[in-house]
Amino acid sequence: MNQPRSQGRIAARFAALKAEGRGALIPFLEAYDPDPATSMAILRGMPGAGADLIEIGVPFTDPMADGPIIQLAGQRGLKAGATLAGTLAMVRDFRAEDDATPVILMGYLNPILSYGAERFITDAAASGVDGLIVVDMPPEEAEVLAPGAMAAGLDIIRLVAPTTDEARLPLVLNASSGFVYYVAITGITGTRSADPEALRAAIPRIRAHTDLPIAIGFGVRTPEQAGFAAKVADGAVVASALIDTLAKSLDEQGRAKPDSVRKVLDQVRELAAAVRG
Template sequence: MPADPAAPQARSANRPAGRPSRIAARFAALRAEGRGALIPFLEAYDPDLATSMEILRGMPAAGADLIEIGVPFTDPMADGPIIQAAGQRGLKAGATLAGALAMVRAFREGDDATPVILMGYLNPILSYGAERFAADAAAAGVDGIIVVDMPPEEAEVLAPHAKEAGLDIIRLVAPTTDAARLPLVLNASSGFVYYVAITGITGTKSAAPEELAAAIPRIRAHTDLPICIGFGVRTPEQAAHAARVSDGAVVASALIDTLAKSLDAEGRPAPDSARRVLDQVRALAQAVRAAR
């Protein structure tokens, strides 16, 4: 169900007055249409810059409502084997945080509307410089960031700079997030809330529909932000269910798996590697759009 504008507590705390939010605008438009969002994921530079740019540029036409870009990192503790392998391919191809920002800048030359979220880890941001990163990310056209290993209690290193730059910090809420901690996490969130549907790493299992149906109202009681479900959403049917019970579905490992299976023994893409991924995005988008 769409977010209730009358719900209490957490608001978009990181949004400064002067910068409009593509994320908020997109969810408002989807709410007016009466449907949920599809948020597909790609890993920057996987398996090379050209292929990942082709996938990125093709995602909006294939039905992506928002796009999540993973920034390869050497120690991705929340990622399962599929995305870990994608990150290794990306690093081998020369991926850096600056390179991921350059991808977003290039994407913005042809698309100024689709929200883009960077997902990654804190160490590369600190190495880049937190204040510089926030300013450069906003200038490149990034709308939100997911920093997997940055809890709210340790966010002061980045959060003020993100707020100043107008970047949403999207927080992860897990099945193990208890009632005492939930308001703390949500009050530090903006953009949308990412519900991690399973305990454990990405791409290893899926949540039962009844578990999702019970979990989302618990979160929605504390926030008016959109809630999207990720981790374990692999099929069109699972994406459709996620879009029915929440505000959107995030699909990552399934798309990376399709890309990986298209590569040759040396990890090089086939002529139709990007098309295979984009065809899968279309199937997911059709299911999400027909879900309600």
């Protein structure tokens, strides 16, 4: 049970990519958006389209770090019946055919507390989840989840923001595992683009404090931006841009159309080509 984290899927994937000499593409999808079958099809198709790791958003009524695009995705997911249990079931189904691609759940603390932190850790690990990003759980409030999760082999991936100063960096990084998620903008998801010069300065500042891989997210939208982020750091997370494509593909009632899944996966392919380029 208590296997060293260096043998987990996340560490293994970043090590393999390092050997290949490139960074990771980490696309995001929101569970049950706009319905369970469509989001499952997107999840299944992502590794083939070039996803190196996958982030699944767990819908919450009050996502305070998310911009309008992901807020709406969460609302569509909730309307389609998304729950934490349903999201874990998606991961279980995915694992039946893919045992290598790391899956990270991103969400907010309250649904986890409601599920029961211990039961969640057990079920998440058993379902094949590799890491957790709990947006509203800073290191100061992590006691309820982080020690148990880490003991069960789940990485606790933490956000580091441009506002995280030198004094705070070690606290945040020491409480991190798997990789570090650098928030490229001061703001919410999907609202601004990352400034390349600021990233060039920010990443070495974090590297000085940690050996963990660093992925850049919030404000990475285009293949060019993803390619740059994966070079300057170790990976690029693309979320709002993909959700935007999915949302625009829906019909007037918000239902998926026959080409919805393909459109999202095509975009993943373009991003992957840029990251590999």
